[in-house]
Amino acid sequence: MPSFDAALTAYQTLPQRVKSLMLSTVSADGNPHASYAPFTIDDTYQIYLLTSGLSAHTQHLLSTGRASVLIIEDESQTQQVFARQRLTYDCQVIPIPRHSEGWEIQIAQMEARFGPIIAMLRQLEDFQLFRLSPQAGRFVMGFGAAYAVDPNNLSQLQAGAITGEAS
Template sequence: MSQIEKAQAEYEKFPEQFASIVISTVSKEGIPNASYAPFVMDELKNIYIYVSGLSTHTKNIYDHPQLSVLFIEDETKTNQIFARRRLSFDCTATLITRKTEQWEQIVQQFQDKFGEIIEVLKPLNDFRIFKLTPKEGRFVIGFGAAYHINGNQLNQLTQITG
């Protein structure tokens, strides 16, 4: 198996080890905000987050629907702190309308993944589901092993060199 094939296989499985992602948003005043959110992902690599309308990152998403997400290896599991494995995507957020068939399907995926807490959140009207559609990304698996992600369904890795 070639280096790119190994990277591709690792990339396909990488998000499965996470229950939450780091999200980076910007306010209408241009102030950045780093936060996190539990997520579910579909087969096209769309990411869904279920977040409170009272949170800073949700307000920022309404003002600027472009955001960045980050999956990053746990510090305790890394071999080299300067080269933690990580996957980032530049995304555009779209609100999923509450009580639609799509909303119900996504809520069910959250319930399957996270359990009873979703029954508590479901009736809370301030909670929103956003679909984060990745445009492109970057997958880093070590020194000299960074890959640009693009292509149909974000499945094409291209090694970044020099």
């Protein structure tokens, strides 16, 4: 099993190494939906998504205010596909009003990360910006190395691996 310091470093760097996340939402009538979205994440581990209002997941985010995300190591970067590093968060969803200060700050962050495509997407009126605020999380570094995210300080893991965690 890796050291706690190695796990913490891997946890803190994973969101910078990948550019998209898997998004799990539920419709207002309880039907599950899986999709993906490019994302940015700030220093306080708040996650930002810019999504089309034509997509099912945007409607689900608006109607339920909840989502689960999976940030996972690229298959090509792992030695064992069954033991990919991954991070899950259960999130509260908050829409960011278009042209607000928060909108402008986060759109600039997205442009810095994703380039000119954001300038085009921001002009499309159906695109909406969301902040996903993690309420709980879990980081799996590999076989037998799973850690709870500290809900009081999202930049930290709770010491001690979670027992009984499968890959």
